[in-house]
Amino acid sequence: xIREPLPWQTPLWGGIQHRRSKGRLPHALLxxxxxxxxxxxxxxxxxxxxxxxxxxxxxxxxxxxxxxxxLESGAHGDLHRVTLxxxxxxxxxxxxxxxxxxxxxxxxxMGLTAHEGGYKVALLDPAERMTVEAANSLLKTLEEPPxxxxxxxxxxxxxxxxxxxxxxxxxxxxxxxPEEEGRAWLTRRLEDAERAALLLALADGAPLRxxxxxxxxxxxxxxxxxxxxxxxxxxxxxxxxxxAHWYRQAPLExxxxxESWLEDMIRLHWSDRPALLRNRDVAERLKRMALGxxxxxxxxxxxxxxxxxxxxxxxxxxxxxxxxDLFTAWGGEETGKGLGGG
Amino acid sequence: xxxxxxxxxxxxxxxxxxxxxERRQTLPVLSNxxxxxxxxxxxxxxxxxxxxxxxxxxxESAEEGEITVPARKFVDICRALPxxxxxxxxxxxxxxxxxxxxxxxxxxxxAAVEFPVIEEVAARRxxxxxxxxxxxxxxxxxxxxxxxxxxxxxxxxxxxxAPGHLRAVAxxxxxxxxxxVEEQIPVEGIEQVIVPRKGVQELLRLLGESEGEAxxxxxxxxxxxxxxxxxxxxKLIDGKFPDYQRVLPQDxxxxxxxxxxxxxxxxxxxSILSNxxxxxxxxxxxxxxxxxxxxxxxxxxxxEELAATFEGEQMEIGFNVxxxxxxxxxxxxxxxxxxxxxxxxxxxxxxxxxEACRYVVMPMRL
Ligand SMILES: [Zn+2]
Numbered sequence: 001x002i003r004e005p006l007p008w009q010t011p012l013w014g015g016i017q018h019r020r021s022k023g024r025l026p027h028a029l030l031x032x033x034x035x036x037x038x039x040x041x042x043x044x045x046x047x048x049x050x051x052x053x054x055x056x057x058x059x060x061x062x063x064x065x066x067x068x069x070x071l072e073s074g075a076h077g078d079l080h081r082v083t084l085x086x087x088x089x090x091x092x093x094x095x096x097x098x099x100x101x102x103x104x105x106x107x108x109x110m111g112l113t114a115h116e117g118g119y120k121v122a123l124l125d126p127a128e129r130m131t132v133e134a135a136n137s138l139l140k141t142l143e144e145p146p147x148x149x150x151x152x153x154x155x156x157x158x159x160x161x162x163x164x165x166x167x168x169x170x171x172x173x174x175x176x177x178p179e180e181e182g183r184a185w186l187t188r189r190l191e192d193a194e195r196a197a198l199l200l201a202l203a204d205g206a207p208l209r210x211x212x213x214x215x216x217x218x219x220x221x222x223x224x225x226x227x228x229x230x231x232x233x234x235x236x237x238x239x240x241x242x243x244a245h246w247y248r249q250a251p252l253e254x255x256x257x258x259e260s261w262l263e264d265m266i267r268l269h270w271s272d273r274p275a276l277l278r279n280r281d282v283a284e285r286l287k288r289m290a291l292g293x294x295x296x297x298x299x300x301x302x303x304x305x306x307x308x309x310x311x312x313x314x315x316x317x318x319x320x321x322x323x324x325d326l327f328t329a330w331g332g333e334e335t336g337k338g339l340g341g342g
Numbered sequence: 343x344x345x346x347x348x349x350x351x352x353x354x355x356x357x358x359x360x361x362x363x364e365r366r367q368t369l370p371v372l373s374n375x376x377x378x379x380x381x382x383x384x385x386x387x388x389x390x391x392x393x394x395x396x397x398x399x400x401x402e403s404a405e406e407g408e409i410t411v412p413a414r415k416f417v418d419i420c421r422a423l424p425x426x427x428x429x430x431x432x433x434x435x436x437x438x439x440x441x442x443x444x445x446x447x448x449x450x451x452x453a454a455v456e457f458p459v460i461e462e463v464a465a466r467r468x469x470x471x472x473x474x475x476x477x478x479x480x481x482x483x484x485x486x487x488x489x490x491x492x493x494x495x496x497x498x499x500x501x502x503x504a505p506g507h508l509r510a511v512a513x514x515x516x517x518x519x520x521x522x523v524e525e526q527i528p529v530e531g532i533e534q535v536i537v538p539r540k541g542v543q544e545l546l547r548l549l550g551e552s553e554g555e556a557x558x559x560x561x562x563x564x565x566x567x568x569x570x571x572x573x574x575x576x577k578l579i580d581g582k583f584p585d586y587q588r589v590l591p592q593d594x595x596x597x598x599x600x601x602x603x604x605x606x607x608x609x610x611x612x613s614i615l616s617n618x619x620x621x622x623x624x625x626x627x628x629x630x631x632x633x634x635x636x637x638x639x640x641x642x643x644x645x646e647e648l649a650a651t652f653e654g655e656q657m658e659i660g661f662n663v664x665x666x667x668x669x670x671x672x673x674x675x676x677x678x679x680x681x682x683x684x685x686x687x688x689x690x691x692x693x694x695x696x697e698a699c700r701y702v703v704m705p706m707r708l
Contacts, residue, residue: 075369075458077391104490111494112538112577113563115391115458120580140492146580 001072002044003061006207007185008177009042016046016172017059026170028142028151030127032158033174036209042174043123043152047071047079050119050150067116077115080122082106084129098124100133107141110149119148127153128160135162142168157313176205186210201278202260221250222257226282229258232330233289239327247320255309255326262302265290269298304329343407343433345379347399349423349442352384355397356417358548358572359388362395363413374410376457377431377438381406387459388413393541394460395548396573403430408454411438419447460575463561467503467529473569475523476556477549479510482521482672482699484542488514495581498536501558501565503529508558511586517665518589518702519672536583537565541576548572589702591688594681596654598627599694602678605634606670608646612636613663615644622708623663627682628656636663659685660708666691669701 005013019025031039048061048071056062061071070076082102084094106122114120124130130138142151142165153169155161176182179200186196186207195214202222203210213222225246231237246254260278267274268287279286290298308322356375363373369391376387382404387396419440420429427442433451440447480499488496491514502509507522537545545567549556557568567574609623616622616636626633632650637643659682670678675693682689691701 069455070458073371073456075371075456077458081368107494108490108497109392111497111579111581112392113580115460115563115577117563141494146494 001048001061001063001068002041003048003063005042005045006038006177008181009038009174012042012172012174013045013058017049020050020059025150027145027149028153028169030158030161030166030169030171031152031154031174032171033156034176034204034206035156036203036206036212037174037176038208039154039156039174040125041208042172043125043154046150046152047121047123050121051076051078051116053118067118070116078118078120080106080109080120082122082124084126096129098127098130098134100131100137103130103134103137107137110141110151111146114147119150120145122149122151123154124152125154126157127155127165128157130161130165132162135165139164139168177207179205182207182210186214190214198281201280204278221253223282225254225257226261226285228327229261229330230285230289232327233292235331237327237331239324239331242327243320243323247323251319251323252309252312254323255305255312258305258326258330259302259309261286262298262305265293266295266298266302269293269295301329343377343379343409344403344405344431345384345401346403346428346430347384347401349420349427349429350425351399352386352429353420355386355399355571356420358397358551359386359395360413360417361547362388362390362393362544364390371410371452371456371458373413374452374457375413375416376408376410376454376459378408378454379404379406387457389458389460391458392538392577393544394573394575395544396575398571398573407433409433409438410452410454410457411449415449419449460564463559463564463566463575465559466562467527467533467560468557469503469508469525469527470555470557471508471523471525473549473552473554473556476558476567477546479508479521479523480542480546480549483510483512483519484546485668485672486512486514486517486519486701487539487542489539491515495536495579495583498538498579499542500534500536500583500586501560503527503533503560504531505529511583513584513586513589516662516704517669518586519669519699520586520590520701521699522697533560534583535560535565536579536581537576538579541565541574545574545576548574589688590700591681591683591690591702594683594687594690596627596652596657596682598632598650598652598680598682599677600632600648600650600680602670602673602676604648605650605678606667608634608648609663609667609670612644612646613667615642616663620706621663622660622706623666624658624660624708626656626658627652627654629653654682657682657684659689660706661689661703662706665703669703672699672701 031043033039049055049059051067052061053065053067054062061068082098087093087095110120182200182205183196186200187193189211190196199210199213228242264277264279265286269290277283308326312319372390378385382400383398384401385396385398423442430441432439436451437448438451484499487499491497500511508525508527509522512519552569554570559566563578564575565578612634613623613636615638617638624635629652631647633647635645669691673693677694679694680689680691685705688702688704
């Protein structure tokens with residue numbers, strides 16, 4: 001169970017707890033900011049803080065009371081989570097949207113008295129994935145939630161939320177911590193300062209995203225994908241079968257890597273020792289690959305990759321076809337597609 | 343933990359609690375039943391976090407303990423056993439072992455501490471009345487509750503405690519039901535709670551299986567009803583019920599008294615040709631007789647004349663026939679009384695010479 005906020009969130013946490021002690025906690029919060037900076041962590045800690053029966057210093061949940069035990073086992077009746085559910089047709093995959101029925105059910109339970117007689121807390125995450133209908137059915141409850149209620153909407157992409165939703169929430173913006181602070185935190189976890197620095201750079205300074213990369217196959221996947229792209233750049237490899245494979249891995253992550261390499265490749269094309277470089281560990285390989293393209297080709301490729309990332313994050317899109325196009329584009333002149341000659 | 347019980351004896355309590363267990367549960371423990379042995383009594387509890395139902399039965403060779411087991415599987419096993427079978431349950435390491443005749447089952451369990459029981463409801467108010475009266479109160483009003491209305495406080499039944507009565511009120515914004523039971527209730531002012539729709543329906547079902555006395559306990563955030571062997575608990579709706587008194591027509595100057603059965607039958611027949619969506623029926627009211635009429639977009643028409651006593655000037659008014667029929671069905675007297683004013687004013691329907699149950703139906707323009 002998450003109880004304490006992350007170190008760099010202390011000021012935000014203090015502010016919220018202060019408002020709470022004055023009885024001025026808003027009914028609805030919009031927690032926004034890039035992925036991996038700790039929005040969800042903060043939301044979980046705040047939920048625990050509100051539901052705990054005897055919070056300790058700074059409002060942090062005690063971890064020992066009945067409410068904390070129920071939270072721990074996931075059985076607290078007053079914490080309502082709304083998130084992407086497994087698809088009905090393909091349970092191993094998550095749906096790309098939060099459906100109206102899920103939000104209706106949430107509004108129903110928020111209209112009831114609290115199970116444990118205290119706060120009722122809702123966590124909507126990722127909030128931007130609500131369908132239009134779902135968002136509409138949330139409006140009324142967001143506006144005048146009954147009783148002691150805190151609704152937290154968590155999103156990486158607040159721009160995708162309807163203005164009617166945003167205007168009914170108080171916004172809390174999350175940003176990556178100062179590089180040093182993030183690195184110190186990540187180093188404590190990984191016990192490897194060099195690796196921490198690299199992963200943090202790869203994750204745009206978002207410490208939790210860096211940690212996720214370290215813990216998942218992300219880092220290994222990255223090198224495997226780099227090899228794939230290198231072979232494509234040499235004119236080898238089959239975009240169709242490769243996309244079928246990578247689409248099943250993590251397409252969004254794969255496209256994210258490509259975006260990050262292309263940024264670095266463009267820098268490396270201009271300068272031998274660019275000041276800003278994210279993929280320091282593979283700089284040589286990126287440089288070699290970059291020189292195989294013209295600058296114009298690199299810009300077009302980056303454009304294409306941005307577009308793919310945007311479409312993928314938007315949800316309902318055929319990820320496999322998208323990757324196929326992208327891999328073909330990396331193939332450049334040899335395939336004659338995607339880059340428009342050059 | 344250990345107990346032994348006849349298949350017939352455990353089946354009834356299981357059937358009472360099982361409807362609370364929803365098929366799609368986000369929390370695994372909610373698809374389980376909580377079994378608790380205290381002394382020689384087994385209590386079986388189901389919850390969906392909104393409604394909790396607990397039923398108690400006596401068992402043989404009991405050893406105290408508590409555990410949760412998968413609800414559907416446990417019920418299915420008990421149901422599938424031969425009628426005269428005796429079920430012996432023993433809690434093992436992490437399985438509940440069941441034996442009956444030559445059958446053996448071993449059910450997966452989850453710890454009882456993980457089961458989110460509603461803690462003791464701190465009684466703010468308490469009253470006792472007969473199961474029969476409570477059942478009449480709810481069955482006389484529940485059909486007027488709203489369903490999935492954004493005005494969430496309408497999606498339930500309001501119970502009002504006042505010094506002289508216990509009252510139930512339900513409305514969906516188009517019609518309203520008010521029923522009273524006269525009771526000496528130990529309150530000073532008026533207190534209201536709203537029981538959510540699901541709990542109301544569950545309670546009505548349980549009342550149908552009970553007799554004797556019902557104890558109603560109002561807590562800060564729950565209502566609990568204790569029936570012989572059954573304990574029902576529901577969350578409340580966290581809101582304020584609208585001022586229903588303002589909806590009760592005060593200045594009706596016309597009064598219709600008619601045979602309830604005849605009117606019901608005539609409305610059922612006539613409504614066959616009413617607009618399928620709006621279900622409008624026109625009442626033409628004259629002294630000594632009324633006419634009910636319906637027509638639909640296909641230009642089909644139905645009409646029926648009935649003998650009745652109507653006091654007041656001739657008038658016409660339209661209603662959703664479903665609302666009128668619901669009210670007529672909830673009344674049990676031979677005759678029924680309708681109080682009216684004009685074609686734009688709500689109508690009050692009740693048994694003549696009784697104020698115990700009153701129904702208000704808003705008119706519709708035809
Ligand atoms: Zn606690």
